[in-house]
Amino acid sequence: MLGRIPSGSLLPPTIRQLLGGTTSNARVQVNGWIKSVRRQKNITFAVISDGSSAKGIQAVIQNGSLAKALTNGASVRLGGTLADSPGKGQDKELRVEDVEVVGECDPAAYPIQKQALSTEYLRDNCHLRARTNTIAEMLRLRATTSDVLQHFFNSLGFCYVHTPITTSSDCEGAGETFRITPPAPSEPATEDNRPSEFFGHPAYLTVSSQLHLEALATALSRVYTLSPCFRAERSLTNRHLSEFWMLEAEWAFTQSVNDVCSVVEGAVKDVLDKTQSHAQAFANDAGRSRILEYLQTASSTPVWTRLSYSDAVTELAKYQASARRFQFEPAWGKPLQSEHERWLAEELVKGPVFVTDYPASLKPFYMRLNDDGKTVACFDLLVPHLGELVGGSLREERGDLLDKALENHQLDKTQYGWYSELRKYGGAPHGGFGLGFERLISWISGIENVRECIAMPRWAGRMLL
Numbered sequence: 001m002l003g004r005i006p007s008g009s010l011l012p013p014t015i016r017q018l019l020g021g022t023t024s025n026a027r028v029q030v031n032g033w034i035k036s037v038r039r040q041k042n043i044t045f046a047v048i049s050d051g052s053s054a055k056g057i058q059a060v061i062q063n064g065s066l067a068k069a070l071t072n073g074a075s076v077r078l079g080g081t082l083a084d085s086p087g088k089g090q091d092k093e094l095r096v097e098d099v100e101v102v103g104e105c106d107p108a109a110y111p112i113q114k115q116a117l118s119t120e121y122l123r124d125n126c127h128l129r130a131r132t133n134t135i136a137e138m139l140r141l142r143a144t145t146s147d148v149l150q151h152f153f154n155s156l157g158f159c160y161v162h163t164p165i166t167t168s169s170d171c172e173g174a175g176e177t178f179r180i181t182p183p184a185p186s187e188p189a190t191e192d193n194r195p196s197e198f199f200g201h202p203a204y205l206t207v208s209s210q211l212h213l214e215a216l217a218t219a220l221s222r223v224y225t226l227s228p229c230f231r232a233e234r235s236l237t238n239r240h241l242s243e244f245w246m247l248e249a250e251w252a253f254t255q256s257v258n259d260v261c262s263v264v265e266g267a268v269k270d271v272l273d274k275t276q277s278h279a280q281a282f283a284n285d286a287g288r289s290r291i292l293e294y295l296q297t298a299s300s301t302p303v304w305t306r307l308s309y310s311d312a313v314t315e316l317a318k319y320q321a322s323a324r325r326f327q328f329e330p331a332w333g334k335p336l337q338s339e340h341e342r343w344l345a346e347e348l349v350k351g352p353v354f355v356t357d358y359p360a361s362l363k364p365f366y367m368r369l370n371d372d373g374k375t376v377a378c379f380d381l382l383v384p385h386l387g388e389l390v391g392g393s394l395r396e397e398r399g400d401l402l403d404k405a406l407e408n409h410q411l412d413k414t415q416y417g418w419y420s421e422l423r424k425y426g427g428a429p430h431g432g433f434g435l436g437f438e439r440l441i442s443w444i445s446g447i448e449n450v451r452e453c454i455a456m457p458r459w460a461g462r463m464l465l
Helices: 015-021 119-124 133-155 210-220 257-274 276-283 289-300 309-323 338-349 399-408 417-424 437-445
Strands: 026-039 044-049 057-061 075-084 092-103 178-180 203-205 222-230 243-252 305-308 353-356 378-383 387-394 430-436
Touching: 015 026, 015 057, 026 057, 026 092, 133 222, 133 257, 133 276, 133 437, 210 222, 210 243, 210 417, 210 430, 243 437, 257 276, 257 289, 257 353, 257 378, 257 387, 257 430, 257 437, 276 289, 276 437, 289 437, 305 309, 305 338, 309 338, 309 353, 338 353, 338 378, 338 387, 387 437, 399 417, 430 437
Parallel strands: 057 092, 305 353
Antiparallel strands: 026 044, 026 075, 044 057, 075 092, 178 203, 222 243, 243 430, 353 378, 378 387, 387 430
């Protein structure tokens, strides 16, 4: 007979829950780590954090013998009374009666000291950097953002799906895939045991879930996922990682790029509205107040600007002719560089802007060809401070034009036969997008490098744990 789950909470309350809903003078237990200790003659103050909130809780210990074992970084279990605090900066404090040091920490050797620590130092101590205020707040922001996106897509009738990490196709066709190879045989290779492909043919870590989402959308209509993606990207910029997370959505029976843009705008605005407390926490740091202004403007703008690629190039060329400040000359048929994207968002529009209808030669094979025969029905969402945040398009649902696109991109039709077959059996107009999750976190927080927008970053030449 199966046992029944006992009534009441399955776990003791976190510090955030205690501070938010526990009445004063209640007997409580607090589990966490010591962030700081301040000893006075007859009393000791310690800040205890369990990561559930930015502030933690102040513990007041009047018994000197109980406070002796308290050091920065140690894990503790404290029992006492939650009382109204007479001090500034907190409403409640824990008046400690019992102390148990669960895990000791030598304060002299502890790598996470109270003084300022450089970004590179924290990368070298990546296993400990979540104990810093900035990284901990970033991780809480990631959790909130993920939750908001899930509720947003659920409200629109989307089905959350799990797509494969290993794949036989390169969605973007840019040759930036990581190939999966089986371990070498323990015995010398012979004709009978010569190395072979583990899956029978070359396999790679996925660069995008899009093609698989398209297949699932032909059955479930509206699907989305938030999953890791991998690119053998050697650019050491503040916007690129080798392993990152992407929110991707795909749905059938949409026939307008503007409709896809509207869903993207709704999703991002919902995130901005519901992560304001996190954004404010980051904006309180020096130099980030301007970022908060951009976010508030973006959130309150009724409709974000739509601008065609051709018009964008025209505006860039005008500015270049008058100011000559771009390193790369803007011209029709050339990719927009980061400097162009940021100028369009920060200077021309002064807010988020959807740039639409790029030349077909600049985009992947799957995007729907426009009637002009030169451009495709696509968009990039550019935002201030960051540049490109989202990319999306209508997908080419016409089988003959898809075959031609595969030829133009010199891709093997046999390898993409299953993808073409989706058009043969009940194909329908469809579209979708991919949103770089770390880039969204970077935009909201004002953290300039996406390596600090993920718990344990991976990039070319660097993976410490």
